Amino acid sequence: MSKETMDYSLYLVTDRKLLGKRDLVKCIELAIQGGVTLVQLREKSVSTKEFLKLAIGVKEITARYKIPLIINDRLDIALAVDAEGLHIGQDDLPMLKARELLGPNKIIGVSASTMDEALLAEQQGADYLGVGAVFSTSTKTDASEVGLKQLELIKKSVSIPVVAIGGISHMNLQQVIDTGIDGVSVVSAILAQENIIMAAKLLRKLIRN
């Protein structure tokens, strides 16, 4: 799993609230079997101990399938499970500090919702950008909206991979792909579906076409 060969095409971001009584690790395994190429574990409002426990479970499954695991926000958890990377938002650690603490080999992704944030993150050494929310989303209500035109403009302005996020489903996927981005991040479009493996397969198929 070197940085150069990373496949950002179908990037799953977790949200346990969508799972009901289903097990997170099992759902991630199904999503991977359906074709997810990257997994980001995002947890808010859990204790460090609980986050670590979840991360250990998820790492076991991502490692088995050789899928990179990215931890959202918490560099301590990323270090503790030796995750492949860290995803930082604008309210998390600054990019430069994250790089200093993680070293050059870990993947660091940065959320950007404006051109300025995107250019700064690239300049500071981010490995990829998560740009959104492309469409309004119920899983992250504090996200600023970024239109498709702006997404396309950002993609054209940076040389690192751009992953689109926010309200993306099989219904609107094509418009997002048409902007030229490198991948799509989904939450509900996979995890809120009854048949996770089929939901992931459909997205993967649409992306490949």
Add this chain to the structure above:
Amino acid sequence: MSKETMDYSLYLVTDRKLLGKRDLVKCIELAIQGGVTLVQLREKSVSTKEFLKLAIGVKEITARYKIPLIINDRLDIALAVDAEGLHIGQDDLPMLKARELLGPNKIIGVSASTMDEALLAEQQGADYLGVGAVFSTSTKTDASEVGLKQLELIKKSVSIPVVAIGGISHMNLQQVIDTGIDGVSVVSAILAQENIIMAAKLLRKLIRN
């Protein structure tokens, strides 16, 4: 500030809720001027960015006065500001993982409310124990209570420094000191007081006697 010469006698743990409109860094400076020997920055429910910003501000003042700064729970923040140590509770990172990530030179303290937790933490390489809550406390409502006898028993059973915490004030300080512990941790007894410097001075004086 080597581990061997650490002075645990008057250990301030922060709680911004007690400060009203007063500035955290200024209050910590007053507490240090009053005689606090160690500062632990404890923050819950703030973003990583905000926690880091506070930690940078606090580190500036503790460094100026050559007082060790301990970060509660968040190893990422401890690393980011190069704090002198980390304090972990039973819901935080496991002791062994914290040591692996921080190395042998950083101070790691562990909260213990039972003999088993205390002995395990010592065995795993904790540098000190925070034992409590000795008295019931309003600043940490989820803390299990530990009586003075149990505190004394724990102190006699371990060879690392023991700091008592929980509801300690100038009114009940003597009983705590009589158990033979190495220091007292206080929150409200300093930060909820109008005159922080005098509150710290009084505690320090009572400890020295």
